[in-house]
Amino acid sequence: MALTMRIRYILVSGVFACAGAIHPAWSADFPQPKTALREAITLTLEEHETVLGKMRDLLALSQLILDGAVNANMKQVAMAAREGGLHGGAHMPPSVQAKLPLPFRQLAQATHRTFDEIVQEAEQTGNRDAILRKLSENLQRCVTCHANYTVRSAPRSQ
Ligand code: HEC
Numbered sequence: 592m593a594l595t596m597r598i599r600y601i602l603v604s605g606v607f608a609c610a611g612a613i614h615p616a617w618s619a620d621f622p623q624p625k626t627a628l629r630e631a632i633t634l635t636l637e638e639h640e641t642v643l644g645k646m647r648d649l650l651a652l653s654q655l656i657l658d659g660a661v662n663a664n665m666k667q668v669a670m671a672a673r674e675g676g677l678h679g680g681a682h683m684p685p686s687v688q689a690k691l692p693l694p695f696r697q698l699a700q701a702t703h704r705t706f707d708e709i710v711q712e713a714e715q716t717g718n719r720d721a722i723l724r725k726l727s728e729n730l731q732r733c734v735t736c737h738a739n740y741t742v743r744s745a746p747r748s749q
Contacts, residue, residue, distance in 0.1 A: 629741040630692065638687050639744035645681050648674070649702075649733070652681070656709060656726050660719045668722060669713040675706035675729075695740055702732045 634642065652671040659667030675681045682703065688696065705725050712721045 629739055632691060632695070632740060632742050634687065634690060634742055634744050636744045636746065638684075638690070639742055641684065642687060642742055645683065648681050652706075653726065653730065653733075656722070659713075660722045660726070663717075663719065665713040665717050669710050672706045672709035672713065675703060676710060677703045677707055679703070679706070681706075692740075695736065698732055698736050702729055705729045705732075 652675050655671035656668050659665065659671060673679055677700075683691070683699070691699070705728055709722055709725050709729075712718055712725065
């Protein structure tokens, strides 16, 4: 019995070690989830919908940046990246910001800042390698945050 438990322990820890090795979110310089559970952020239904809508915008603008870079269309890269920047439409409204944990906000800030750096690259250097590297860096941030957080909301009260 004790041996079976031990083997099971070794198998289970082996699986987790492998998962840690291949799971890109766990290799980022961001606190690893302490358990398999993601931290839940509670918002109102409207705020929840706003957040998800802005997330879909982030996905769409990331695709536009990639498409612009592939086709050497720096105008498109700059326009899409600006939308994801600190002053772009993908920024969360203050009411939502106040409910977000600090590490979440820091990761979000870094994401917006990197989109602004992509704008600069597109407008000043047109360096596609640099743009792709920064986009990849940002996609890693998306993956990391999604691995660590989830959003939930209470149903509308009336
Ligand atoms: C700081 C945290 C954070 C970052 C950075 C982040 N997201 Fe999200 N995203 C979330 C959370 C939280 C959810 C909700 C997931 C859940 O509740 O399970 C979400 C959901 C989404 C969804 C699902 C939307 C829907 O309608 O269900 C998409 C698509 C998405 N994110 C795209 C992105 C992309 C692309 C990036 C990077 C450019 C990104 N996100 C960066 C936190 C983040």
